[in-house]
Amino acid sequence: MTSIEQRTASTEVERSPGRWLALAVLVLAVLLVAVDATVLGLATPYISEDLEPTGTQLLWIGDVYSFVIAGLLVSMGSLGDRIGRKKLLLIGAVAFGGVSVLNAYATTPELLILARALLGVAGATLMPSTLALIRNIFHDPRERSLAVGIWGAMASAGAAVGPVVGGFLLEHFWWGSVFLINLPVMAVLVLVGIKLLPESKNPAPGPWDLISVVLSLIGMIAIVYAIKEAAAHGIRWDIGVAAVLGVAALTWFVRRQLTLTAPLLDMRLFRNRGFSGAVLADLLTVLGLSGLVFFLSQFLQLVQGRRPFEAGLAELPAAVGAVAAGLIAGMVARRFSVRAVVAGGLAAVGIALAALTTLSQSTGYPLLGASLLVVGIGAGFSFTVTADVILSSVPKEQAGAASAVSETAYELGAALGIALLGSIVTGVYRGFTAPAGTPPEVASAAHESLGGAVESTAGLPAHQSEELLASAQDAFVDGLRLASGVGAAVLLATAVAAWFLLKGSKLEDGIEH
Numbered sequence: 001m002t003s004i005e006q007r008t009a010s011t012e013v014e015r016s017p018g019r020w021l022a023l024a025v026l027v028l029a030v031l032l033v034a035v036d037a038t039v040l041g042l043a044t045p046y047i048s049e050d051l052e053p054t055g056t057q058l059l060w061i062g063d064v065y066s067f068v069i070a071g072l073l074v075s076m077g078s079l080g081d082r083i084g085r086k087k088l089l090l091i092g093a094v095a096f097g098g099v100s101v102l103n104a105y106a107t108t109p110e111l112l113i114l115a116r117a118l119l120g121v122a123g124a125t126l127m128p129s130t131l132a133l134i135r136n137i138f139h140d141p142r143e144r145s146l147a148v149g150i151w152g153a154m155a156s157a158g159a160a161v162g163p164v165v166g167g168f169l170l171e172h173f174w175w176g177s178v179f180l181i182n183l184p185v186m187a188v189l190v191l192v193g194i195k196l197l198p199e200s201k202n203p204a205p206g207p208w209d210l211i212s213v214v215l216s217l218i219g220m221i222a223i224v225y226a227i228k229e230a231a232a233h234g235i236r237w238d239i240g241v242a243a244v245l246g247v248a249a250l251t252w253f254v255r256r257q258l259t260l261t262a263p264l265l266d267m268r269l270f271r272n273r274g275f276s277g278a279v280l281a282d283l284l285t286v287l288g289l290s291g292l293v294f295f296l297s298q299f300l301q302l303v304q305g306r307r308p309f310e311a312g313l314a315e316l317p318a319a320v321g322a323v324a325a326g327l328i329a330g331m332v333a334r335r336f337s338v339r340a341v342v343a344g345g346l347a348a349v350g351i352a353l354a355a356l357t358t359l360s361q362s363t364g365y366p367l368l369g370a371s372l373l374v375v376g377i378g379a380g381f382s383f384t385v386t387a388d389v390i391l392s393s394v395p396k397e398q399a400g401a402a403s404a405v406s407e408t409a410y411e412l413g414a415a416l417g418i419a420l421l422g423s424i425v426t427g428v429y430r431g432f433t434a435p436a437g438t439p440p441e442v443a444s445a446a447h448e449s450l451g452g453a454v455e456s457t458a459g460l461p462a463h464q465s466e467e468l469l470a471s472a473q474d475a476f477v478d479g480l481r482l483a484s485g486v487g488a489a490v491l492l493a494t495a496v497a498a499w500f501l502l503k504g505s506k507l508e509d510g511i512e513h
Helices: 001-013 017-051 055-085 085-104 109-122 126-139 141-172 183-198 210-233 237-259 267-271 275-304 308-314 315-337 337-356 366-391 396-429 440-448 448-461 463-500
Strands: none
Touching: 001 366, 017 055, 017 085, 017 126, 017 141, 017 183, 017 275, 017 448, 055 085, 055 109, 055 126, 055 141, 055 440, 085 183, 085 315, 085 366, 109 275, 126 141, 126 366, 126 396, 141 308, 141 315, 141 366, 183 267, 210 237, 210 396, 237 267, 267 275, 275 308, 275 337, 275 366, 275 396, 275 448, 275 463, 308 315, 308 366, 315 337, 315 366, 337 366, 337 463, 366 396, 396 463, 440 448, 448 463
16 A cells, blocks of 8 residues: 555545544543532532531532542553553543442441542543543544533533532432432443543553552642641641641652653643643642632522522533533634733733732622623633543543643642642631621630521521521622632733743644644
């Protein structure tokens, strides 16, 4: 066969309709993770009522998933490069479904925290595998941009479907039912994925270095734990020990990667300014957004009194904006520039968050809905283009590791955002003054969380209950406004940084062979 015939055959394979069916399977995995992440916020008031967690336990329930997944993503991405991304994806999907059942039937806050941590282990296998498979299935950069856009759009759609379906389930069943919606999605993913997904891996990967795996896990978890605890409780000796341990482990990890012939993560990837800029933009963007998203469902339900299903519908504009922007992001970035689309998107999100600093209990939906729509559009443009930049910056053989870096930035940003911005909300909230005559045990429960305040006021006289609840709601909104302001500042600063770091970055045009 001549070289021309070989190229023609290669192009026919690349353009076969099977690649889009394979993409359809991959987005099911994205839906699995996105739905799980968003329904938790909606279920939080019910978890507070049933399991009675402390404020700290409630934060751990919210962010331990991100802690664990951030610590394991690089290791799992590299493992997928070695054993096969399809194999790892299917194993992870089965585990994700099984651990979802454990989450659904948790009977104590401690058991739910453990179940969320195990879900993080399973989740760490899914996201890097999906992006890496897209990198290896789509060889035409323009098609790959569209595929990444669809991938991101489905993540946003999952974020929208989660609250709506979760809200329906919460109004008809117990809170654990929101985790069981993972099971049918997982079943379809596994059964169809076995047939449709092509296997891909690094043809010469070298050994999987277990010392590097342990170092990355210890380093990431220790650093995130130290930041979270310091933000919530101030500096203590044990927090200092965790921070030193984390820095030491990550330093050792980096030094070890530079000496290994087959590193878990090729640190030379970070010499590419576009790659580094895209990763940093993702991390800071999610940091600025996640704390707000985590508490927004509580605001809609416990402050404005919306039912769960109504609260889910109220959050739809963000997902609609993200889906629409994600699908056209690649085309817009080629028409203008990568840095203009990313920096512009981040600036739009920052401005929308700044608008939320005017929130009050009586804020009408038009302001909230418009702000969420702008947040979705800005995030859809930014995340889609940065994911494309990251995938385009590396050889196909390293797609898993590069995807894992992208996802690590995302999950680390989520964990830090919930820790820092969540701690701001919690810190301001706990400062409210209970009305005179409030029983000490009721005041103590009310100060733990807004859900605790709603539950603890049930047995009080009507006027006293209303007064205590009003004070708690006002304090919660004050904290939410302050967190929105901090998030806005982070996003606007990130927009400026992205403008400079992504200078000269472009999306590819030529077909790979």
